[in-house]
Amino acid sequence: MTTSTATPDPTAPLPISGARYRIEADGYVAEIAGVGASLRTLSHEGRELVLGFGQDEIRPGFRGAVLAPWPNRVVDGQFVFRSQQHILALSEPARGHALHGLAVWVEWEAEEVTPTSVTLVHAIPAQEGYPYQVRVRVTYAVGPDGLTWSVAATNEGTTTAPYGTAPHPYLVAGDGLADDWTLELPAAQVQTVTPDRLIPTGIVDVATYDGGVFDFRAPRLLAQTFLDHAYTALTPGADGLVRAALRAGDGSGVGMSWSTDCPWVQVHTPQAPGPDGWRRGVAVEPMTCPPGAFNSGTDVVALEPGRTHEVRWGIYAL
Numbered sequence: 001m002t003t004s005t006a007t008p009d010p011t012a013p014l015p016i017s018g019a020r021y022r023i024e025a026d027g028y029v030a031e032i033a034g035v036g037a038s039l040r041t042l043s044h045e046g047r048e049l050v051l052g053f054g055q056d057e058i059r060p061g062f063r064g065a066v067l068a069p070w071p072n073r074v075v076d077g078q079f080v081f082r083s084q085q086h087i088l089a090l091s092e093p094a095r096g097h098a099l100h101g102l103a104v105w106v107e108w109e110a111e112e113v114t115p116t117s118v119t120l121v122h123a124i125p126a127q128e129g130y131p132y133q134v135r136v137r138v139t140y141a142v143g144p145d146g147l148t149w150s151v152a153a154t155n156e157g158t159t160t161a162p163y164g165t166a167p168h169p170y171l172v173a174g175d176g177l178a179d180d181w182t183l184e185l186p187a188a189q190v191q192t193v194t195p196d197r198l199i200p201t202g203i204v205d206v207a208t209y210d211g212g213v214f215d216f217r218a219p220r221l222l223a224q225t226f227l228d229h230a231y232t233a234l235t236p237g238a239d240g241l242v243r244a245a246l247r248a249g250d251g252s253g254v255g256m257s258w259s260t261d262c263p264w265v266q267v268h269t270p271q272a273p274g275p276d277g278w279r280r281g282v283a284v285e286p287m288t289c290p291p292g293a294f295n296s297g298t299d300v301v302a303l304e305p306g307r308t309h310e311v312r313w314g315i316y317a318l
Contacts, residue, residue: 014034014107015033015055015056016055016056016057016058017033017034017035017038017040017053017054017055017056017057017058017059018033018034018035018036018038018107018108019033019034019107019110020032020033020034020040020055021033021034021110021113021118021120021140023114023115023116023117023118023140023141023142024115024116024142025115025116025142025143025144026142026143026144027044027045027317028042028043028044028142028143028146028147028317029041029042029043029044029142030042030043030140030142030147031052031055032118032120032140033055033059033064034107034108034110034120035059035105035106035107035108036059036062036064036065036066036103036104036105036106036108037065037066037103037108037120037122037138038059038063038064038065038066039064039140039147039149039167039169040052040053040055040059040064042147042169042315044146044316044317045317047174047252047317048172049171049172049254049315049316049317050064050169050170050171050172050254050281050315051063051169051170051171051172051280051281052064062100062104062168063168063169063170064167064168064169064170065100065104065167065168066103066104066136066138066151066165066167066168067100067101067103067104067165067166067167067168067285068101068102068103068124068134068136068151068153068163068164068165069101069102069103069124069130069132069134069136069153069161069162069163069164069165070098070100070101070162070163070164070165070289070293070294071100071101071164071165071166071266071285071287071288071289071291072099072100072166072230072266072285072287072290072291072292072293073092073095073097073098073099073198073291073292074088074097074098074099074292074294074295075097075197075199075200075292075295076096076097076295077089077090077096077097077098077129078295079162079294079295081162081294081300082160086129086130086131087128087129088129088130089129095196095197095198096197097197098129100168101165102124102127102130103122103124103136106122108120108121108122108138109121109122111137116141116142116143117139117140117141117142118139118140119137119138119139119140120137120138120139121135121136121137121138122135122136123135123136123156124136126157131159132155132157132159132161132162132303133155133156133157133161134153134154134155134156134157134161134163134303135153135154135156136151136152136153136165137151137152137153137154138150138151138152139152145314145316146255146314146315146316146317147314147315147316148312148313148314149167149312149313149314149315150310150311150312150313151165151167151310151311151312152308152309152310153165153303153308153309153310154306154307154308155303155304155305155306155307155308156305156306157305158305159305160302160303160304160305161302161303162294162300162301162302162303163288163300163301163302163303163309164287164288164289164293164294164299164300164301165287165288165311166262166266166285166286166287166288167285167286167313168283168285169256169283169284169285169315170270170280170281170282170283171246171254171256171281171282171283171284171315172246172254172280172281173246173247173248173252173253173254173282174247174248174249174250174252174253175248176248177278177279177280178222178269178279178280178281178282179221179222179223179224179279180221180222180248180249181221181222181246181247181248181253181282182219182220182221182222182245182246182247182248182253183216183219183220183222183244183245183246183267183282184216184217184218184219184220184244184245184246184247185216185217185231185244185265185267186217186234186235186236186242186243186244187206187216187217187231187232187233187234187235187265188205188206188207188217188233188234188235189203189204189205189206189231189232189233190203190204190206190209190214190229190230190231190232191203191229191230191231191232191290191291192204192209192229193228193229193291198228198291199292200230200290200291200292200296203232206231213225214227214229214231217235219245219247222269222282225269226269226271227267227268227269227282228266228267228268228269229266229267230264230265230266230287230290230291231264231265231266231267232263232264232265232290234260234263234264234265236259236260240259240260241257241258241259241314242257242258242259242260242262242265242286243255243256243257244256244257244265244267244284245318246282246284247318251318252317252318253317253318254315254316254317254318255315255316255317255318256284256286256313256314256315256316257313257314257316258286258311258312258313258314259311259312261288261311262286262287262288262311262313263288263299264286264287264288264289264290264299265284265285265286265287266283266284266285266287266291267282267283267284267285268282268283268285269282269283270283286311286313288301288309288311289301
């Protein structure tokens with residue numbers, strides 16, 4: 001069953017979070033905010049599956065945003081691509097990095113809106129630090145399998161562009177805090193980082209590193225574990241999809257799936273009181289490339305002129 005979609009009134013002032021889009025089907029209801037093409041809310045049969053935010057609220061941090069043309073951090077805001085050095089604005093000044101791309105604080109334009117799906121687009125203009133022209137198209141759709149969320153980027157310029165992407169939802173398993181939830185993540189390796197600036201330092205096995213505290217291959221209670229790390233060596237299921245699960249004590253919860261086109265996933269448990277929601281959600285961010293990828297070159301997509309790169313994720317009730 002579907003219901004009508006709330007389409008923005010072009011004559012009315014936009015909500016502070018951007019144009020509002022609502023899609024609904026099979027018990028799933030999602031609301032998308034125009035700023036950052038952000039997943040603002042997602043529920044199933046009235047149960048919240050993500051940590052949302054208000055329509056008339058500035059989006060807290062990067063909650064639900066689309067990260068492009070890179071996810072996570074460009075260390076020191078500087079990178080070299082095809083022998084050319086680039087210097088980006090430091091959007092994370094406290095740590096001295098360029099964080100989460102160039103599309104998170106812009107209003108995306110609606111391309112297609114139906115009762116069960118919405119497609120938004122944003123053309124990233126060539127600019128200092130990123131002299132490439134990349135058009136990004138995001139589609140959200142709901143159906144019996146939950147929410148499908150896809151990101152397609154097309155290089156509309158004349159030179160090859162470095163590119164990466166990820167979503168930034170905070171999953172919610174149930175009432176209370178993440179301390180009481182169980183996480184299952186089929187990842188055999190984790191990236192180590194410096195404690196102050198989160199600069200990548202290496203890749204280690206989850207089974208042996210730090211007493212196995214980062215090992216969630218078997219479902220395990222989060223308790224007081226703090227995570228802000230990128231995982232890799234992901235094991236897909238028989239359907240070719242990697243699946244993460246977050247469950248409350250009664251066994252209900254939320255799942256997320258993605259293909260091996262995203263060989264990395266960042267997992268973050270907000271630790272301090274503030275706008276990112278103190279342990280009220282767990283960020284699960286499937287990534288095409290790891291933190292610091294523009295510096296290391298690891299898994300960076302070399303997007304040729306005229307070519308399109310597309311990945312997708314799914315979020316569903318358990």
